Amino acid sequence: MTKKICSVVFHTHWDREWYFPFETFRARLIRVMERVASALENHELDSFLFDGQVVAAEDLLATCEPELAERLHTLMQQGRLVLGPWYVMADEFLCSGESLIRNLEVGRKLALSLGNYQKVGYLPDTFGHIGQMPQLLQGFDINNAVMWRGIDQQSSELCWQAEDGSEVFMLFLTEGYYQHPLNIDNFVEGINVYLDKITERASGDKLLLTQGGDHLRPSEGNMAERIALFSAQSDHYQLKQSNLTEYINELQQGLALEQLPAMQGELRGNEKAFVLPDVLSTRRYLKQQNQQGEDRLTAQVEPLLAMAPIEHYPNRYLEESWKMLLVQHAHDSICGCSVDEVHREMESRTEKLAQRCDAMESMALLSLGCISDEKNGEGNVDPFADDARFTLFNPSPKRYKGWITEKIFLQGELRKHLVLTQQGGDEFEPVVIKAEPGFRFTSPIDDFPDRIEGHWYELGFISEVEGLSHCEFTVTERQAVQIAEQACRRSIExxxxxxxxxxxxxxxxxxxxxxxxxxxxxxxxxxxxxxxxxxxxxxxxxxxxxxxxxxxxxxxxxxxxxxxxxxxxxxxxxxxxxxxxxxxxxxxxxxxxxxxxxxxxxxxxxxxxxxxxxxxxxxxxxxxxxxxxxxxxxxxxxxxxxxxxxxxxxxxxxxxxxxxxxxxxxxxxxxxxxxxxxxxxxxxxxxxxxxxxxxxxxxxxxxxxxxxxxxxxxxxxxxxxxxxxxxxxxxxxxxxxxxxxxxxxxxxxxxxxxxxxxHKPMLLQGHSEKWLDNVVLSNEALQVSAVRRLGDELELRVWNPTSDIQPFSLNKAYRVVALDGRHLATVSEIKPKQILTVRIAHFQ
Incomplete structure (x- = not known):
């Protein structure tokens, strides 16, 4: 009788913070990986999957003893301690699509630097899945996904299609990833019960056992001996150690994608497993703080840094800032379903990220000469200057026309009637929505800090700014023509x-x-x-x-x-x-x-x-x-x-x-x-x-x-x-x-x-003549996901929300790349629901 072959993949699922706070789990991680390292070195285990999120390895190596770190590095370089593709196993609905791309990008870079990179779309425990995940995975040359929640299907082998038509082979973990029968005393019975269940939904004779679970390590019993003992006793199943890449490759060789049951779009079904949908609103303040952080990085900081003539671009500082945001996206973190200590720490990280964004904006403004941090330095910009001269910067390559509501700070007594003079000489009166006393604190790098007294004014005015361009304004005081009247009535129009x-x-x-x-x-x-x-x-x-x-x-x-x-x-x-x-x-x-x-x-x-x-x-x-x-x-x-x-x-x-x-x-x-x-x-x-x-x-x-x-x-x-x-x-x-x-x-x-x-234009202090040439996207239907500098190039990412093919053109020459940077053929149009990434030689 021919036995069915079951590949055993040893793993741990590592929630870096959940029912314990981060540092408590990190101390436990050291204990778990001491056992894993020994088991690998003794060839009790052939390989070990480090949960598909490289942040766990980063957390471990930052704190474990040097001897253990050296052993782990060796195992990673041998490809036996398997890493990637993600940096963090994120909730897919509570972070932006751009954040998911950066998650894969950072995970890939870090995994390769440590020794190996698993090209498997491993998503075992996220609470449902976005419809465009196949397109994101294919953008990183990953043609498969391994998942559990959100899938209401009878078969464990499926074809998953994104809205743009991208496809990946999907392995549905019909009984979940949390399986550890080899850890229990009666492991033979436990394995048989599990394999009998998954056999009913498998398309062939190749089965999978994900041996491990949340924060678990292999038990002290010899795993290799247990596998051999089970296989010798079983009439139906043969166990062998493997890894996910090998197992997926074996499955794909015998299964044509077009012959598998197909699923399209987002996956939030809960007939087979909980998807826990109300995490969308648990501790809602975390979701708000996260979106503010995402908007600061992608729609303000990165475009501003890209258009400023910065001599020493802050690559490392920016990447570490992204990591600070990405760790918030872990599914038990951003979802708000951890103990209180975890979410207090998350708020602290949010504050640190905001401080970093402020610092990077200052870097850009200093390089532009809009501000100065030297009281006795070159140039005529006063480090204690107020916003009497300000600039509107449009961080999008699409033209902006509409209302702006922003706050400016002016020194001295309250100014009752303000006039804005726009670049070119046009004057107009803004709506002064609110004015209140306040101060600005400035600390020059070469002199004493000082607190400047004045007033903050909330202004409303209409402006038009071309894509990735700017417009300068000067504030003066003059007799008002129109004054906002206060009333006690129940209607506005x-x-x-x-x-x-x-x-x-x-x-x-x-x-x-x-x-x-x-x-x-x-x-x-x-x-x-x-x-x-x-x-x-x-x-x-x-x-x-x-x-x-x-x-x-x-x-x-x-x-x-x-x-x-x-x-x-x-x-x-x-x-x-x-x-x-x-x-x-x-x-x-x-x-x-x-x-x-x-x-x-x-x-x-x-x-x-x-x-x-x-x-x-x-x-x-x-x-x-x-x-x-x-x-x-x-x-x-x-x-x-x-x-x-x-x-x-x-x-x-x-x-x-x-x-x-x-x-x-x-x-x-x-x-x-x-x-x-x-x-x-x-x-x-x-x-x-x-x-x-x-x-x-x-x-x-x-x-x-x-x-x-x-x-x-x-x-x-x-x-x-x-x-x-x-x-x-x-x-x-x-x-x-x-x-x-x-x-x-x-x-x-x-x-x-x-x-x-x-994502409105940014109000920046000061004026500058050092801005780099702007890049303009003329098709208003296309949505912008990223504008950033990569080396000597400007990277622009857009997507098409419509069901029609849309023309794509810029005012500069560009080349098309995949999400992971691979060169692609040049295009002049973008398909329905397609994500398009281009790079422009802009900083040479």
């Missing part, structure tokens, strides 16, 4: 919308172009949540609370600008009862202020909400009526706009080891539902609420007090240790920025509105 505040603290929005009216916009509602950091769950007896008007109402009116500010409060249950079946009788008052702005000619309704949460165990949502029944929503994800069928929340209890169907969805920047677009930074979870006319519900926050629980209706088992996480209740102040637009969905237009909201 521009030439596109009229907005009226209703008695129930919601907005009635009239689109003057179409006459369409939406009532009840912006309702803030709370319901109880008996779930944990992974899943929302309603209690047996729910309680719904709705915010109402309170206190102050203020309206500011100007011919070019209007603003409505109003206070709101929410009386709600303080928490769940001890048995968690319903709310306690005690109530608390949460409160906030909503600010709504309109600018002349702008289709954006710009909103800012500051909220003080005083309640526990609840979900707070912002509701936006759509005025129609919905079949589908449209939201941006990594390098695509995803069309998702509407799934309403199902509150029926699930059986053991099952999870309620997924009804919440991710978005990176926007959701378009019917004729309404919601654009945001840092509120990535939305759902559709059923009504006569469906509502879009944005999760503002989830207040939960447990890492994992096993006693609620929407998930039939634990997702981690049952540990209290009181800081996940998210008490205190939260701030939200978002925009609403009434328009029909069109992919490019929706993406452009989101880019307009999140």
């Amino acid at each position: 521009n030439d596109i919308y009229r907005i009226e505040l209703q008695d129930d603290a919601t907005l009635a929005i009239t689109d003057k172009r179409s006459g369409k009216v939406l009532n009840g916009v912006g309702r803030i509602e709370s319901s109880m949540d008996t779930g944990d950091s992974y899943n929302f769950a309603p209690p047996m007896q729910d309680n719904f609370s709705q915010a109402k008007l309170s206190g102050n109402l203020q309206t500011r009116l100007h011919p070019l600008f209007s603003e409505l500010c109003f206070d709101i409060e929410l009386m709600q249950p303080a928490a769940l009862s001890e048995h968690r079946r319903h709310a306690v009788e005690t109530e608390v008052l949460s409160h906030g202020q909503m600010q709504v702005r309109l600018f002349k000619g702008s289709e954006h309704i710009e909103c800012r909400l500051v909220w003080h949460n005083n309640a526990r165990d609840h979900r707070l949502s912002l509701h936006i009526p759509t005025g129609e029944k919905l079949d589908v929503t449209h939201a941006d994800s990594a390098f695509e706009v995803v069309n998702r069928e509407v799934v309403y929340q199902d509150n029926n209890p699930v059986q053991a080891n099952r999870e309620a169907k997924v009804s919440v969805n991710p978005s990176q920047s926007f959701v378009h539902a019917g004729g309404v677009q919601y654009i945001h930074q840092g509120t990535p979870e939305y759902r559709v609420v059923a009504d006569d006319c469906d509502e879009l519900a944005i999760t503002l926050l989830r207040s939960v007090g447990w890492l994992s629980r096993r006693d609620f209706s929407t998930r039939g088992n634990g997702a981690g240790p049952d540990l209290p996480t009181p800081e996940a209740q998210c008490l205190g102040q939260h701030e939200y920025r978002f925009s609403l637009v009434m328009a029909e969905f069109e992919p490019a237009a929706s993406c452009n509105r989101a880019a307009w909201f999140r």
